[in-house]
Amino acid sequence: MACRQLWASRAASYLRLSLFNRPFSSVVKDLKYCDSHEWVKVDGKSATVGITDHAQDHLGDVVYVELPEVGKSVTQGESFGAVESVKATSDINSPVSGKVVEVNEELNSSPGLVNSSPYKDGWIIKVEVSDSGELNNLMDSEQYSKFCEEDSKH
Amino acid sequence: MAPLMNLVRLRGFPILQQLHLEERMLRTSSANWCIINDGTTSPAIVMGLSGKVAELVEAKSVLRDHIPVIRRFTGGGTVIVDQGTIFVTLICNKDDVSDVQPFPRPIMSWSGQLYGEVFKGLADFHLRENDYVFGDRKFGGNAQSITKHRWVHHTSFLWDYEVKNMSYLKLPTKAPEYRLTRDHTDFVCRMKEYLPRSEFIERTIKAIEAQFSVKSINLESTDIPSSSEFVHTTRLLTEQELLDACTIQT
Numbered sequence: 001m002a003c004r005q006l007w008a009s010r011a012a013s014y015l016r017l018s019l020f021n022r023p024f025s026s027v028v029k030d031l032k033y034c035d036s037h038e039w040v041k042v043d044g045k046s047a048t049v050g051i052t053d054h055a056q057d058h059l060g061d062v063v064y065v066e067l068p069e070v071g072k073s074v075t076q077g078e079s080f081g082a083v084e085s086v087k088a089t090s091d092i093n094s095p096v097s098g099k100v101v102e103v104n105e106e107l108n109s110s111p112g113l114v115n116s117s118p119y120k121d122g123w124i125i126k127v128e129v130s131d132s133g134e135l136n137n138l139m140d141s142e143q144y145s146k147f148c149e150e151d152s153k154h
Numbered sequence: 155m156a157p158l159m160n161l162v163r164l165r166g167f168p169i170l171q172q173l174h175l176e177e178r179m180l181r182t183s184s185a186n187w188c189i190i191n192d193g194t195t196s197p198a199i200v201m202g203l204s205g206k207v208a209e210l211v212e213a214k215s216v217l218r219d220h221i222p223v224i225r226r227f228t229g230g231g232t233v234i235v236d237q238g239t240i241f242v243t244l245i246c247n248k249d250d251v252s253d254v255q256p257f258p259r260p261i262m263s264w265s266g267q268l269y270g271e272v273f274k275g276l277a278d279f280h281l282r283e284n285d286y287v288f289g290d291r292k293f294g295g296n297a298q299s300i301t302k303h304r305w306v307h308h309t310s311f312l313w314d315y316e317v318k319n320m321s322y323l324k325l326p327t328k329a330p331e332y333r334l335t336r337d338h339t340d341f342v343c344r345m346k347e348y349l350p351r352s353e354f355i356e357r358t359i360k361a362i363e364a365q366f367s368v369k370s371i372n373l374e375s376t377d378i379p380s381s382s383e384f385v386h387t388t389r390l391l392t393e394q395e396l397l398d399a400c401t402i403q404t
Contacts (some may be wrong), residue, residue: 058255058257059258064229086229086298087228087262088228091300091301093302136294
């Protein structure tokens, strides 16, 4: 048991995952987060956006992702698409402002990637960022983890 | 002090217009709304956001009989609605229902408790998976849409239905587990066998009054932007889309 925990902790460290015992969800260290449970990975002017493990866990099995058109403008904090799970459509809000340059077409045939791989294969859009300063409005992984802990207490 | 809930009571209101109104209320208003529509006009088929018409609807019959097919902005399955359907919609600010996390299952559970109060002492009511049932027979179907600060939970209640209308719908590939292999007539039941229509509506309003301060408003006084100023997700499917579905089905 101790060996398995040590292995898990080393693997988590390698993958830059913060692991908590459930009920807390996983959080990736180098990403930025917003309070509507989306993450963004920024690389210069390019950003990749998805929903967090906390979000996918609370939404349930995703059966459909409504993707925006490439070229659409997105605004920080505003909706750009939706996921369908259980009987609900839930908005996906953009953590950054800019222009959509790519969407994850895989989600059309495999919407469950959002559940199984929220931070990797379940990415949703890529954005050409128009205002890098807006990233200061977002939470880092530690702040987001605390935010989720508080959220779970309600 | 209990949060305010604006109540709009309608009767025979077309379902497409109702769904459009709900979308505008969800996206442009900051108030809480309850809409009760006591029966819509002529029959219409209403699919969830991701519904594929060729999989859900008998396209040839629908085209032949001019049954409108609508894709709504909320999730969930397909229903055929008519004057025997009673609609109850709740549109809430998440902060006004702060003990309910703004995610599908907590909202569904909260609604189950609300309707538990409506049917208390009258029938063997349960929230079963995502349906409202008496015993193991469905009489109410639910769907939701959740935004950053608000959510809508709406229900179509089977007050009464015509068996022939059910034949416009295909058996869905995704069905709740408790349905087992039952066909429509063995799976659903009619609310009218349990309580009078007006009593259901009055009991529903009373249950909402236990959590909110309810104020009745006329549709004309709602102060919601008109249809022309808003791009709705909910829409009527075109004849071409139904013809394409026919082609797939033959």
